[in-house]
Amino acid sequence: MENSNAGMPKKGKRSGKGKKNENEERCGLMINKLITKIQKTKAPIVVGLDPMMKFVPEQIRRAAFAEHGETLDGAAEAIWQYNKGIVDAIYDLVPAVKPQIAMYEQFGIPGLIAFQKTVNYCKEKDLVVIGDIKRGDIGSTSEAYAAGHLGKVQVGSSLCTAFDEDFVTVNPYLGSDGVRPFMDICKEEHKGIFVLVKTSNPSSGELQDRLVRAEEGSTAGTESGDRPVYEIVGSQVAAWGAECMPESGEYSYVGAVVGATYPEQGKVLRKIMPRTLILVPGYGAQGGKGADLVHFFNEDGLGAIINSSRGIIAAHQQEKYAHFGEAGYAEAAREAVLEMRRDIVSALERRG
Amino acid sequence: MENSNAGMPKKGKRSGKGKKNENEERCGLMINKLITKIQKTKAPIVVGLDPMMKFVPEQIRRAAFAEHGETLDGAAEAIWQYNKGIVDAIYDLVPAVKPQIAMYEQFGIPGLIAFQKTVNYCKEKDLVVIGDIKRGDIGSTSEAYAAGHLGKVQVGSSLCTAFDEDFVTVNPYLGSDGVRPFMDICKEEHKGIFVLVKTSNPSSGELQDRLVRAEEGSTAGTESGDRPVYEIVGSQVAAWGAECMPESGEYSYVGAVVGATYPEQGKVLRKIMPRTLILVPGYGAQGGKGADLVHFFNEDGLGAIINSSRGIIAAHQQEKYAHFGEAGYAEAAREAVLEMRRDIVSALERRG
Numbered sequence: 001m002e003n004s005n006a007g008m009p010k011k012g013k014r015s016g017k018g019k020k021n022e023n024e025e026r027c028g029l030m031i032n033k034l035i036t037k038i039q040k041t042k043a044p045i046v047v048g049l050d051p052m053m054k055f056v057p058e059q060i061r062r063a064a065f066a067e068h069g070e071t072l073d074g075a076a077e078a079i080w081q082y083n084k085g086i087v088d089a090i091y092d093l094v095p096a097v098k099p100q101i102a103m104y105e106q107f108g109i110p111g112l113i114a115f116q117k118t119v120n121y122c123k124e125k126d127l128v129v130i131g132d133i134k135r136g137d138i139g140s141t142s143e144a145y146a147a148g149h150l151g152k153v154q155v156g157s158s159l160c161t162a163f164d165e166d167f168v169t170v171n172p173y174l175g176s177d178g179v180r181p182f183m184d185i186c187k188e189e190h191k192g193i194f195v196l197v198k199t200s201n202p203s204s205g206e207l208q209d210r211l212v213r214a215e216e217g218s219t220a221g222t223e224s225g226d227r228p229v230y231e232i233v234g235s236q237v238a239a240w241g242a243e244c245m246p247e248s249g250e251y252s253y254v255g256a257v258v259g260a261t262y263p264e265q266g267k268v269l270r271k272i273m274p275r276t277l278i279l280v281p282g283y284g285a286q287g288g289k290g291a292d293l294v295h296f297f298n299e300d301g302l303g304a305i306i307n308s309s310r311g312i313i314a315a316h317q318q319e320k321y322a323h324f325g326e327a328g329y330a331e332a333a334r335e336a337v338l339e340m341r342r343d344i345v346s347a348l349e350r351r352g
Numbered sequence: 353m354e355n356s357n358a359g360m361p362k363k364g365k366r367s368g369k370g371k372k373n374e375n376e377e378r379c380g381l382m383i384n385k386l387i388t389k390i391q392k393t394k395a396p397i398v399v400g401l402d403p404m405m406k407f408v409p410e411q412i413r414r415a416a417f418a419e420h421g422e423t424l425d426g427a428a429e430a431i432w433q434y435n436k437g438i439v440d441a442i443y444d445l446v447p448a449v450k451p452q453i454a455m456y457e458q459f460g461i462p463g464l465i466a467f468q469k470t471v472n473y474c475k476e477k478d479l480v481v482i483g484d485i486k487r488g489d490i491g492s493t494s495e496a497y498a499a500g501h502l503g504k505v506q507v508g509s510s511l512c513t514a515f516d517e518d519f520v521t522v523n524p525y526l527g528s529d530g531v532r533p534f535m536d537i538c539k540e541e542h543k544g545i546f547v548l549v550k551t552s553n554p555s556s557g558e559l560q561d562r563l564v565r566a567e568e569g570s571t572a573g574t575e576s577g578d579r580p581v582y583e584i585v586g587s588q589v590a591a592w593g594a595e596c597m598p599e600s601g602e603y604s605y606v607g608a609v610v611g612a613t614y615p616e617q618g619k620v621l622r623k624i625m626p627r628t629l630i631l632v633p634g635y636g637a638q639g640g641k642g643a644d645l646v647h648f649f650n651e652d653g654l655g656a657i658i659n660s661s662r663g664i665i666a667a668h669q670q671e672k673y674a675h676f677g678e679a680g681y682a683e684a685a686r687e688a689v690l691e692m693r694r695d696i697v698s699a700l701e702r703r704g
Contacts, residue, residue: 050493053506061508070508102493106500107507108514109465116461136523137486138553141402141454148458154405155459156413156422162460171488173525173548175555196525201490203527207585213563213578226565229581233559 029190030166031253031277032246034128035302037095043341044302046130046279047090047333048309049118050100051079055314057326060085076110079103082329083118086313087125089330093337096128098279098307119165129166130279134196136171136178143181150193151185167192169257169279172233176240183244183254192244192253195237197269198230200259200282208233230258230265231272238273251277251303260293260306267295270303278304283340284311290340290347301348312336381542382518383605383629384598386480387654389447395693396654398482398631399442399685400661401470402452403431407666409678412437428462431455434681435470438665439477441682445689448480450631450659471517481517482631486548488523488530495533502545503537519544521609521631524585528592535596535606544596544605547589549621550582552611552634560585582610582617583624590625603629603655612645612658619647622655630656635692636663642692642699653700664688 038044053061053075061078068074087097099122104115122129135145144153149168152159170182170193182193198208212232214225234256241252252275258266260282270278278296283289283306296304315321315336316329324332390396405413405427413430420426439449451474456467474481487497501520504511522534522545534545550560564584566577586608593604604627610618612634622630630648635641635658648656667673667688668681676684 052492065508070510070512072505072507072512072514075505075507075512100489100493102487102489102496102500106496106505106514107512108500109461109468111500111514112464113461134487134489134523135454137452137454138551140404141452144454144458148454148460148463153424153427153458155424155427156417158422160422160424160427160459162424162458162463171486171523171525173523173559174551174553175558175560177553177555199490199526201526201529203529206527206588207525207581208527210581210584211565212581213565229559229562229564232562236558 029246030128031192031251031255032249034095034167034192034277034305035249035251037128038302038305041093041095042345043094043337044297044305044344045094045337045340046096046098046305046307047086047094047312047337048098048100048132048281048307049083049086049122049313050103050132050309051082051313052103052310053078055310055317055329056082057316057329059327072107072110075107076104076114079107079111080114080117082313083114084121085330086333087118087122087127089334090312090337091122091125091127093334093341094127096130096305097122098130098132098309100132100309116163119163123164123166130194131163131165131168133165133168134171135168136174138174139177139181142174142178143185146182146185150182150191151189165191167194167255169194169196171196172236176236179240183240186244186253192255194255194257194277194279195233195240197233197237197256198258198262198265200261204259204262228265231268234269234272237276241273241276245275250300251275255279257281258296260296263292263295266293270295270298274298274303276303279307280304281307281309284308290343291350293344294347294351297348297351306340306344308336308340312340381598382480383544383603383607384601386447386519386544386629386657387601387603389480390654390657393445393447394697395446395689396649396657396696397446397689397692398448398450398657398659399438399446399664399689400450400452400484400633400659401435401438401474401665402455402484402661403434403665404455404662405430407662407669407681408434409668409681411679424459424462427459428456428466431459431463432466432469434665435466436473437682438685439470439474439479441686442664442689443474443477443479445686445693446479448482448657449474450482450484450661452484452661468515471515475516475518480519482519482521482546483515483517485517485520486523487520488526490526491529491533494526494530495537498534498537502534502543503541517543519546519607521546521548523548524588528588531592535592538596538605544607546607546609546629546631547585547592549585549589549608550610550614550617552613556611556614580617583620586621586624589628593625593628597627602652603627607631609633610648612648615644615647618645622647622650626650626655628655631659632656633659633661636660642695643702645696646699646703649700658692658696660688660692664692 064078316332416430
């Protein structure tokens, strides 16, 4: 991929920690907010706000349908009320949330209004909001996505904002001109992205694990020089990240997505991308556990943020939390966050 | 990738042409409608409805801003009015349109309402609508995208539709469990998808052209057995396509996206995916010409549909069509479609 031999961020380019200057105002502040919040909450955890109608308690559904009927509006109202309950219960425990836009988009315009309300509500609660949108397209089109989700759009002489998340996830299949427009907007807006590298799903290896022939003259990778696709993309993310370091702060605002379900690959990718914050989905419901996750973290105990979606927001449907009852779904979510934090913190402590 | 040795659809599985049966009612009808419309219009052309504010004539913008101000609503109204003019001018000439959702999503909720209105309006005009959404995620999330764009969502005891395009584009980076939910919904809804294989942008090769090492025992590809990523994905699309053939009809409802800017790769992919309809972006503004496109077509003169976006919808901004003036933007678009048709048809005739 583009500039794949570009190395790590040059230390010399960054000024000392804590030194605020004009560039810091301009660059990477949202990544620093995220890291600071992880340290404050002692919870490298992001709660996935991926509501499904089957998670939503009967009472909330009934109220929404009474008002709007069994319509897209009714569904959107139900998931919005449901989300609000979750957010109120967990906002002081975690640094960030990750609404998965597909779960809103399926309900059309009303669903996307619920997405927007959720984003805004979480920002009011001072949560960092990672829009899980997995967009990525050719240059001018990626520009439009970046403007709509992280930046501003020009309308006549006005600048308007649309969805306005703090971070979004980006698909790398189209190469750097699908990703750079997001980087450019992040630079302007002090925001960030997480690029898909190795996804958590069972079939992610079909393409991502394929071994790619070494380029002429390359010495990286295995003995033969061959490397899997996810390593190629990981190297590229490290190179993009090196261009996107905040003036003060140890992590780039170009992050990566690597699934908890692939701990071995996580270990390798951690080394390839030392200054990259790794967003790790797949904890809990998808099978990952705290002990599998330690290698996603750097020695400083930072460098990864673990996502759990249904493991938290649908905790009340697990036997373990059934005593909260449907009506106690938000308290169940809070308890699930606390347990997840204990699991991860103790795994990190055991690592020493 | 999954099942990568699966071959072409077995002829024996399909009944003779024109024979309608229960399965035909169930499967792939939208692909047959698209092929039939290509034959009727003699135009293997899809018009990309990717409106940018800078394309929209002053008069339309002024009217929209007068009503809504320089807001997202104002922008959305402007692009909707602009689209309507284009569609009215070209709907009898072409089989299909391809609205690029990013160009609407950047204007937030009002923009997405304009997207929905555009989709509905085009369907009223009997155009086949290809939603260029490039979605793709892990299983349950792809299911939500597929339901929201091609299918129905369950709300209580009701089934509701959200965006309801006829086809959508899908990103293959997550492997088959990101794509199968779309295939499943297509089966139910008689609709189709186009999977990104080789995209038209300059940096598409960074990942898509990487040479992948042959798997043990494989004999496909080059002498060494190595093949570029786009061929791997192309083989997978052919295999998925074989599972998704209409009972009568020569083309699968799992299509592929291959950029006009890469004619050599198009030639190879045409052979790897003989029963796949190829959606070819990158004509005109991105540099492709009719003569470059002949190898995307099969011997039957079918098998490809060429997209042009700004080459048509912003034709009035080209010197060649400047005599139409801004107010004549729709007539300019019509003239540009006619010229594009002549270019492609004569290139196909020259091929003989």
